[in-house]
Amino acid sequence: MEAFTTTLPDALLLQPRVFPDDRGFFAETFRAAVLAEHGITEAFVQDNHSRSTRGVLRGMHFAIGDGSAKLVRCGRGRIVDVIVDLRRGSPAYGRWEAFELSDENLQVLYVPVGFAHGFVVMSDVADVLYKQSAYYDPAVERDIAWDDPDVAIDWPLPRAEILVSDRDLKAPRLTEIADDLPFTYAA
Secondary structure, three states, X not given: OEEEEOOOOOXXXXXXXXXXXXXXXXXXXXXXXXXXXXXXXOOOOEEEEEEEEOOEEEXXXXXXXXXXXXXXEEEEOEEEEEEEEOOEOOOOOOOEEEEEEEOOOOOXXXXXXXEEEEEEEOOOXXXXXXXXXXXXXXXXXXXXOOOOOOOOOOOOOOHHHOEOOHHHHOOOOHHHHHHHOOOEOOO
C-alpha cells in the first residue's frame, strides 16, 4: 500500500495494491502493520457502511472528546470526499481538501482526529465504507455547516442538486463553535 501526503498535515491518501485478472480483482484495503508503517496507529473499533444516491451530501461531521479517526473508502460508485482541519494551531486550520474515492481507484482516505469529514455522491448510487477509532456516540457527535462561507468548500455539484439531512441543514458555522473545539495541532 502506498501512502500519499495531502495538503492538510497528517491526513493521508492510501492506494492499495490491486491484483486484477479475468475474474475481477483482489485488493487488501486494511492491514494494521502496513498502516503503522505510515504512522497510522489507531485501533479501529467500528465499521460503518452507508448507501446513498446521486447528490446526497453527508457531512461535515466530527466527534469531540477524544475524537475519532476514520479510514474511508467507496466500495461502489463514486464520491467526492472532503475533510476540514479543525485543530487549533494547525497551519491548515479551517482549510479543506477534496478527494475522489471510487470503486475504480479503490483509494482509502485516512482522516485523523480533529478533522471534519463529509462527502457528496457523484454516481447514481454509492456505498461508502469506513472504519472509526471510536464507537459512535451521539453525545459527542458534532458538525459544521457543509456550506459555511468561511470554509468555502467547492462542492462539485450545483446547490440545487445537493440533498442534505435536517441535521446538516442546521449545522453551525465553524466560527460559531471554534472556541469550543478540543483539538490542537501537534507539530
